[in-house]
Amino acid sequence: MGNTSSMLTQYDIEEVQQHCNNAFSQQEIVSLYQRFCQLDRNGGGFISAEEFLSVPEFAVNPLSQRLLRMLDGLNFKEFVAFLSAFSPRATLQHKIEFIFKVYDSDGNGKVTFNDMLDVLHDLTGQFISEQQREQVLTHVLEEAGYTKESLLVMSDFVKILGSSGLKMEVEVPVD
Amino acid sequence: MKKEKLFGFINIKKKEKEEKKPKPNKNPNSQTKSESEREGMSSRGGKLSSSSSELDLDGPNIEDYLPSGSSINEPRGKLRLRDLLDISPTLTEAAGAIVDDSFTRCFKSNPPEPWNWNVYLFPLWCFGVAVRYLILFPARVVVLTIGWIIFLSSFIPVHFLLKGHDKLRKKMERVLVELMCSFFVASWTGVVKYHGPRPSIRPKQVFVANHTSMIDFIILEQMTAFAVIMQKHPGWVGLLQSTILESVGCIWFNRSEAKDREIVAKKLRDHVQGVDNNPLLIFPEGTCINNQYSVMFKKGAFELGCTVCPIAIKYNKIFVDAFWNSRKQSFTMHLLQLMTSWAVVCDVWYLEPQNLRPGETPIEFAERVRDIISVRAGLKKVPWDGYLKYSRPSPKHRERKQQSFAESVLLRLEEK
Numbered sequence: 001m002g003n004t005s006s007m008l009t010q011y012d013i014e015e016v017q018q019h020c021n022n023a024f025s026q027q028e029i030v031s032l033y034q035r036f037c038q039l040d041r042n043g044g045g046f047i048s049a050e051e052f053l054s055v056p057e058f059a060v061n062p063l064s065q066r067l068l069r070m071l072d073g074l075n076f077k078e079f080v081a082f083l084s085a086f087s088p089r090a091t092l093q094h095k096i097e098f099i100f101k102v103y104d105s106d107g108n109g110k111v112t113f114n115d116m117l118d119v120l121h122d123l124t125g126q127f128i129s130e131q132q133r134e135q136v137l138t139h140v141l142e143e144a145g146y147t148k149e150s151l152l153v154m155s156d157f158v159k160i161l162g163s164s165g166l167k168m169e170v171e172v173p174v175d
Numbered sequence: 176m177k178k179e180k181l182f183g184f185i186n187i188k189k190k191e192k193e194e195k196k197p198k199p200n201k202n203p204n205s206q207t208k209s210e211s212e213r214e215g216m217s218s219r220g221g222k223l224s225s226s227s228s229e230l231d232l233d234g235p236n237i238e239d240y241l242p243s244g245s246s247i248n249e250p251r252g253k254l255r256l257r258d259l260l261d262i263s264p265t266l267t268e269a270a271g272a273i274v275d276d277s278f279t280r281c282f283k284s285n286p287p288e289p290w291n292w293n294v295y296l297f298p299l300w301c302f303g304v305a306v307r308y309l310i311l312f313p314a315r316v317v318v319l320t321i322g323w324i325i326f327l328s329s330f331i332p333v334h335f336l337l338k339g340h341d342k343l344r345k346k347m348e349r350v351l352v353e354l355m356c357s358f359f360v361a362s363w364t365g366v367v368k369y370h371g372p373r374p375s376i377r378p379k380q381v382f383v384a385n386h387t388s389m390i391d392f393i394i395l396e397q398m399t400a401f402a403v404i405m406q407k408h409p410g411w412v413g414l415l416q417s418t419i420l421e422s423v424g425c426i427w428f429n430r431s432e433a434k435d436r437e438i439v440a441k442k443l444r445d446h447v448q449g450v451d452n453n454p455l456l457i458f459p460e461g462t463c464i465n466n467q468y469s470v471m472f473k474k475g476a477f478e479l480g481c482t483v484c485p486i487a488i489k490y491n492k493i494f495v496d497a498f499w500n501s502r503k504q505s506f507t508m509h510l511l512q513l514m515t516s517w518a519v520v521c522d523v524w525y526l527e528p529q530n531l532r533p534g535e536t537p538i539e540f541a542e543r544v545r546d547i548i549s550v551r552a553g554l555k556k557v558p559w560d561g562y563l564k565y566s567r568p569s570p571k572h573r574e575r576k577q578q579s580f581a582e583s584v585l586l587r588l589e590e591k
Contacts, residue, residue, distance in 0.1 A: 035274060038283070055279060056563045057272035060572040062580070063265050071273075086270040099262060119262060125574055127581035136588060137259065144256035160257045168263040170270045 008033055019077050023084035028172040036076050046075045062122050086170035095168050100157045110151040254587040277557040281468040284498045307515050315362040315514045322358025348422045349400040356397035363513040367394055371525035374399045374454050383476050384486035385548050386458035387466040388499035391488055401456035406430055412506050424453045447481050462561035465498040466490050469554040470561040472541040484528045485544050487551035491520035524551050
């Protein structure tokens with residue numbers, strides 16, 4: 001039941017706060033815990049992909065399937081850590097790292113042409129042909145001084161995304 | 176942020192409507208607008224007639240509200256690598272939905288706050304619990320039992336002995352069902368205020384109300400014997416449905432059965448034409464909402480060509496939350512919860528009857544009525560179909576987002 005949120009002690013909250021580099025205030029952690037319990041319908045202590053997809057606003061998101069790879073089976077600490085990239089207190093570096101992780105599907109620290117193509121596929125679906133997508137991506141890569149064969153690492157992402165304002169903030173409702 | 180999300184969709188709807196206009200007009204006046212709307216109506220009308228046999232209860236208007244394209248920047252300047260790699264708007268949207276979403280809010284029940292948190296209040300609270308469980312509850316069980324005895328001992332003879340006199344039998348059964356519902360309301364000390372004129376029996380009208388719990392039906396039924404359309408329930412409720420409530424003309428269906436829809440649609444149309452039939456009551460949301468939000472209305476009730484009489488029901492949550500979360504609680508447990516509380520306080524408004532305006536589609540009509548009910552009952556509107564509780568949103572919502580992103584990419588690619 002929803003009442004379990006009162007079960008969080010100050011120690012628990014502080015532990016979670018440390019885990020997410022103080023990206024959220026204590027009250028926000030309590031709110032997030034309530035939300036976590038709400039999403040964790042069968043009360044197993046973790047949220048399955050199925051449970052995430054029961055939120056229609058999430059299910060219709062073009063990147064939901066990709067994010068589910070990172071989200072499936074998260075416990076509360078990991079859940080907060082995942083969301084910490086969206087905190088207004090998170091650093092730009094942290095946010096870009098998060099985006100990088102979304103791209104880097106095999107987690108080897110390098111983003112290939114195909115990784116980028118896959119994300120672009122998620123975002124545009126059937127509305128751009130496979131061929132055209134490749135053309136577009138090759139075109140903008142070359143304009144930015146890369147080639148089709150370049151492997152982009154984290155510092156490239158910082159260079160590309162870090163220059164202008166990256167707006168990636170989600171407000172946690174606190175009652 | 177939440178409020179923005181809730182109200183934002185109205186603007187999006189307007190914007191999309193303008194986009195749908197066949198020819199962009201430089202200064203659109205009211206004349207051209209109504210013209211284009213009529214055009215939309217006729218084209219939609221054609222589609223309706225082709226599928227009218229199944230009376231599609233799933234309104235296709237969800238996408239009208241979806242914040243589609245909100246994550247996509249306006250095309251500005253040439254396409255650069257950073258524009259393609261920057262997926263932060265879409266990610267933000269996803270994370271926002273994980274942290275909080277308007278759909279889950281619709282089904283959130285507020286557990287009663289125990290007020291036993293200090294030394295002075297604790298004995299008082301204990302006293303209250305004792306009164307509620309040891310005095311009120313048994314008394315209510317007695318009331319309900321007496322009610323059932325009176326009801327069954329008169330309903331069964333009436334039902335079987337007056338077989339030949341249909342008119343008299345119907346009238347008697349109507350009165351008895353109303354009486355039984357009054358006993359139910361008394362069993363939770365229902366303090367119900369009815370505002371506005373009582374519904375009358377006449378053909379070609381249909382009543383629609385917001386839906387919080389099955390007790391909505393009992394509360395409305397005690398004043399007027401409505402014929403209601405509801406999901407078929409298991410257990411003793413199902414038994415009542417198929418025996419007693421059948422006699423007041425109620426129509427039952429199974430949400431998941433596509434075949435049932437056709438039958439219901441036909442029964443509906445026949446029912447509203449009958450002169451002596453009980454007034455028809457529909458809960459167009461199709462599922463129970465927690466009485467703080469209202470989800471999309473199914474358009475079925477608004478396509479019958481009848482006068483629609485809105486009814487707004489607002490519960491006061493001071494003693495108990497009347498929201499029935501059918502996933503967590505059986506109806507019996509829900510009733511027990513109500514019977515062990517102090518009282519169920521609620522307001523019922525019978526609102527001004529509404530008719531389809533010329534040039535209005537059934538979907539727009541349904542939205543207008545939802546507006547009226549939501550304003551009266553103080554509900555916030557959300558753009559979701561209540562059936563999403565049972566299924567996933569269709570892929571076309573995602574495709575819409577993809578389409579607008581794809582278009583903006585291609586548009587910016589051309590700008591050199």
